[in-house]
Amino acid sequence: MRTLTPPATPSRQPRSLCTHKQPCPSAASPDQEAAVVIAAHPEQGWSLLCNGALLFDDTGVLADGRVIDPHRPFTATA
Template identity: 50%
Template sequence: MCQHKPRCPDAGSADRDQAQLVAQAVSQGWSIRCNGLMIFDDTGALLPDGQIIAPHRPLPTLAGAA
C-alpha cells in the first residue's frame, strides 16, 4: 500500500505505528496509517488482516491505595 520513499514500516512490524497518517477522525477517535493499520485513541489497533491489538496504555494508579 505504501508509496513513500523510503517505504513506511509494514503493518506486521514492531514499529508499524510510525507509518504516515492517511486518514483521521478525531471526533470518533481513530486514524489510519498508509500500511493499513487503524489506531484508536485507547491505544488499541486493528491490523489490515482483522487481527486486534489490545490497548496497551498504562493503567492509572490509585493514590492512597493500600
C-alpha cells in the same frame, strides 16, 4: 434479447498505501504505529495509517485482520 453485463468487481485496496521514499513499517511489524496517518477522524476516535492499519485513540490497533488490545502505559493512582 438484451444481454446484461455483470457489475464491475469492486477493487480492493492494497495492503499498504505507503508511497514514501523511506517505506513505513508494515501492518504486521511490531512498530506498525510509526506509519504515517493518511486519514484522521479524531471525532470518531480513529486514524488510518498508510500501512492499512487502523489506530484507535485508546491505543488499540486493527491490522492485517488482527486486533491488538490497547496498550496505554499503566499509571498508578495515589
